[in-house]
Amino acid sequence: MKRSYFAALWLCLLFVATPGCAQKTDYSPTVGQAGKDVIWVPTPQTLVDTMLDMAKVTASDYVIDLGSGDGRLVIGAAQRGATALGIEYNEELVALAILAAKEEGVSAKATFKKADIFESDFSQATVITMYLLQSLNLKLRPKILNMKPGTRIVSNSFDMEEWKPDQTTTLEGAAPEGASSSWQTAHLWIVPAKVDGAWKLANGQIRFVQNFQNITGTLTIKEKTTALVGKLDGNKIRFSAGDVEYVGTVSGNTISGTHGGGVSWKATR
Numbered sequence: 110m111k112r113s114y115f116a117a118l119w120l121c122l123l124f125v126a127t128p129g130c131a132q133k134t135d136y137s138p139t140v141g142q143a144g145k146d147v148i149w150v151p152t153p154q155t156l157v158d159t160m161l162d163m164a165k166v167t168a169s170d171y172v173i174d175l176g177s178g179d180g181r182l183v184i185g186a187a188q189r190g191a192t193a194l195g196i197e198y199n200e201e202l203v204a205l206a207i208l209a210a211k212e213e214g215v216s217a218k219a220t221f222k223k224a225d226i227f228e229s230d231f232s233q234a235t236v237i238t239m240y241l242l243q244s245l246n247l248k249l250r251p252k253i254l255n256m257k258p259g260t261r262i263v264s265n266s267f268d269m270e271e272w273k274p275d276q277t278t279t280l281e282g283a284a285p286e287g288a289s290s291s292w293q294t295a296h297l298w299i300v301p302a303k304v305d306g307a308w309k310l311a312n313g314q315i316r317f318v319q320n321f322q323n324i325t326g327t328l329t330i331k332e333k334t335t336a337l338v339g340k341l342d343g344n345k346i347r348f349s350a351g352d353v354e355y356v357g358t359v360s361g362n363t364i365s366g367t368h369g370g371g372v373s374w375k376a377t378r
């Protein structure tokens with residue numbers, strides 16, 4: 110969203126008679142004001158754009174911002190054509206965000222609801238954005254790990270402890286006025302498919318030990334066992350066993366792909 114937009118919105122909020130203001134409101138949130146589980150601090154626009162870039166948001170996405178504040182991430186996603194929902198506990202912020210979406214002409218794509226993120230079902234999202242706290246990210250983590258493999262999660266500033274991000278971006282340059290010290294960093298995770306355990310091959314078996322997106326384990330073919338190490342990127346799997354590279358796609362209880370540059374393999378459980 111254009112930075113100038115929020116300046117205009119603030120003017121709308123202060124001087125409700127300003128032409129072009131969609132609707133009047135005299136609510137004016139204060140940076141750092143209390144929220145149900147975390148205070149309101151808006152993500153600077155540069156980082157909003159970076160977060161949406163990192164998640165590669167397109168028109169086919171359904172983006173949910175958990176604790177959506179004044180709606181800037183939801184509106185930014187809708188401006189990229191995505192369907193987007195903001196879940197926010199403070200109803201005055203919800204009203205402000207609805208007004209902002211209207212002002213930006215994206216009300217059809219950007220909607221908001223007053224709800225507690227911990228009591229909400231966000232399982233249908235293809236992208237989750239959030240600016241909460243590490244402790245809240247960790248509380249949400251089990252639900253997030255149960256989302257569809259490939260779902261992208263982007264967090265302003267706060268990580269998810271031992272679930273290391275797939276990507277971290279830190280913006281260069283000076284912080285915008287009034288921004289917190291962690292204004293410039295965003296993390297991205299891709300929800301990995303679940304592969305932990307034993308899988309059968311036509312001529313042997315694989316045992317995966319999964320640690321979030323990282324895998325170790327063994328590959329046994331014709332009674333010869335080799336250690337393996339690899340990674341998951343959503344439902345895409347890649348590992349090496351000895352000097353052989355395996356790639357594949359996980360689809361429920363089947364993994365199919367190629368190894369050694371073109372030989373097909375398939376595992377089931």
Ligand SMILES: C[S@@+](CC[C@H](N)C(=O)[O-])C[C@H]1O[C@@H](n2cnc3c(N)ncnc32)[C@H](O)[C@@H]1O
Binds near residue numbers: 227
């Ligand atoms: C740090 S602000 C981030 C706002 C917005 N996502 C952004 O990045 O600009 C966190 C927001 O979460 C909201 N919030 C806190 N606890 C919540 C809860 N349990 N359910 C829904 N919203 C909550 C706060 O009111 C606040 O607007």
